[in-house]
Each structure stands twice: as structure tokens, then as C-alpha cells.
Amino acid sequence: xxxxxxxxxxxxxxxxxxxxxxxxxxxxxxxxxxxxxxxxxxxxxxxxxxxxxxxxxxxxxxxxxxxxxxxxxxxxxxxxxxxxxxxxxxxxxxxxxxxxxxxxxxxxxxxxxxxxxxxxxxxxxxxxxxxxxxxxxxxxxxxxxxxxxxxxxxxxxxxxxxxxxxxxxxxxxxxxxxxxxxxxxxxxxxxxxxxxxxxxxxxxxxxxxxxxxxxxxxxxxx
Numbered sequence: 498x499x500x501x502x503x504x505x506x507x508x509x510x511x512x513x514x515x516x517x518x519x520x521x522x523x524x525x526x527x528x529x530x531x532x533x534x535x536x537x538x539x540x541x542x543x544x545x546x547x548x549x550x551x552x553x554x555x556x557x558x559x560x561x562x563x564x565x566x567x568x569x570x571x572x573x574x575x576x577x578x579x580x581x582x583x584x585x586x587x588x589x590x591x592x593x594x595x596x597x598x599x600x601x602x603x604x605x606x607x608x609x610x611x612x613x614x615x616x617x618x619x620x621x622x623x624x625x626x627x628x629x630x631x632x633x634x635x636x637x638x639x640x641x642x643x644x645x646x647x648x649x650x651x652x653x654x655x656x657x658x659x660x661x662x663x664x665x666x667x668x669x670x671x672x673x674x675x676x677x678x679x680x681x682x683x684x685x686x687x688x689x690x691x692x693x694x695x696x697x698x699x700x701x702x703x704x705x706x707x708x709x710x711x712x713x714x715x716x717x718x719x
Contacts, residue, residue, distance in 0.1 A: 503542035507550035508532040510585060514542045523708065528585045586709060587702075588612040590651035591639045595631030596621075596716030601672055604628075604681065606635035608642070609714045611653060618642060626681035627672055632659035634681075635714075637688040640697050648699075655704040655712045663701060666692040 504521035506512050509531050515521045516539075525531035532550045536542040545553045590611040597604050605621025618638060623631070636659055639652045654660055662668045667689060674682050704712040711717075 502535045502537065503539050504533060504535050505542050505546045505553075506531070506533045507546065507553075512546075514539070514546050586611065587651045587653075587700075590653055591617060591643070592653040592704065592713040593632070593635035593639050594655065594712050594714035594716060595628055595635060597626075597628050597631065598622075601625055601627050601678075604631040605716075606631045606638070607714050607716075608635060608639045608652075611713050614713050620684075623681045623684070625677050627670060629656055629658045629662075630668065630670060630672065630681055630685060632656035633662050633668055634684055634688055636660065636663050636701060637691060640699055640701070641691055641695075643699055644695060644697055651700045651702055653702055653704040653712060655706055657703065660701055660703065663692065 501516070502518075504515045504518060506515065506521055506524045509524035509528050511524050513524075515524070518535075521533055521535075525533050534545070534553060536545060588611050591608045592611045593606060593608045595604060595606045603622040603624060604626035605619065605623065607619035608617045609615060610617060620634070620638065621631075632654055633656075636652055636654050640663075643650055643652070668685060672678055672681075706712065
């Protein structure tokens with residue numbers, strides 16, 4: 498039977514002492530400059546963590562698999578898309594999300610500073626729409642705002658469909674155009690037109706909810 502090991506993460510997504518390699522890897526895989534090392538006892542790991550990485554991590558750590566070189570640097574293949582699941586959060590960014598009451602139903606959305614949670618913009622409630630249409634509007638709103646400010650900040654969304662629509666510069670929805678949806682369709686038409694007449698350098702990335710928890714702009718209505 499394999500002996501229990503404990504893993505110290507000095508530099509990673511959430512520094513601490515972990516009882517399994519899987520937990521350690523979750524904190525360090527893809528994190529540039531990660532510093533971590535395994536120990537034979539919980540006491541030794543705790544002491545090393547409190548002492549800090551200097552003197553505990555380096556050549557010896559590399560032999561244990563803890564060298565920074567063991568952490569792969571991941572890059573997105575395009576400006577709009579999803580990054581690898583283990584990539585670190587870019588906190589110099591905006592995060593967007595939608596709040597709905599029914600789907601379709603009243604829709605509102607907002608964009609927040611990913612680091613602080615400060616609300617940067619919000620819109621709604623819009624009388625009738627869908628979750629994905631709200632997400633699409635939120636992303637385009639963020640891109641337009643950042644374009645106006647001359648900012649290259651990343652935009653995070655947890656909606657794959659909305660990100661696809663932004664990339665394709667069109668929406669694909671079953672929501673009918675009628676007197677009850679006139680408000681949101683007016684906003685959608687404006688957003689699509691903006692995408693078709695503007696360029697942007699910002700990355701639009703998928704928020705990794707499974708790894709990072711709910712997106713910072715979440716309305717908490719689940």
C-alpha cells in the first residue's frame with residue numbers, strides 16, 4: 498500500500514497543504530510559476546508551508562515534480578474561444594452574466610470587475626428574452642465599452658452559445674419577433690450591427706465554473 502503523501506502549494510491558484518495529488522494538480526497545473534512539493538507527513542508539509550518556498554523549493558522540488566517548468570503555460574488558440582481548463586484566472590478582466598425569471602422571461606445582465614466584483618455596467622430588466630440572448634448582449638456590451646476605453650481586458654462568460662454567436666456575429670434563437678420581444682430584439686440588432694462594423698483585440702474566454710466556482714457576475718438565482 499502506497500504511503501500517504503501531502504502536497505504543499507506555495508505558489509498556485511490557492512496556496513495551502515493538500516492531501517492528494519489531484520488537489521495539488523488542480524491548484525498548479527497551467528499556473529505559470531507554480532511552486533509545490535510533496536512531503537511524507539502532514540506535519541512536515543505544514544511546517545514547510547509556513548516557512549515559505551525559499552529553501553524548500555528548487556532543485557529538490559524539481560525532483561519531486563515541483564519545478565516551475567512542470568507547469569505548462571496554456572494559450573488560447575484565438576481571441577474568442579475557451580481556454581484549457583487548468584489555465585489561471587486573468588483577474589485584469591470583466592466578467593458578465595445574466596439574470597432571468599423564466600426562460601423566456603424578464604432578462605437583466607451586468608458586467609463586473611473580476612478582481613473586485615465591482616459592477617461596471619448593468620442593463621434591465623428587459624421585458625422578455627432568453628438566458629443566451631442576455632449573455633450575448635452582455636458580452637457585446639463589455640466589448641463595446643472596452644473598445645471605447647481603449648482597453649484590451651479579457652471578457653469572461655459562462656455561456657458557450659453566446660460566445661459562439663459573438664464569434665459568428667449573429668444569433669441563432671427560437672425566440673419569435675413579436676410585440677412581446679420587441680425590446681430585446683432591438684438590442685440584439687444593435688449588438689449584431691456593432692460586431693459587424695467594429696473590430697476588437699480582447700479575448701472572450703469561457704469561465705471555468707467547475708474549477709473556479711460561479712462567475713463573479715452571477716445573480717445567484719440557481
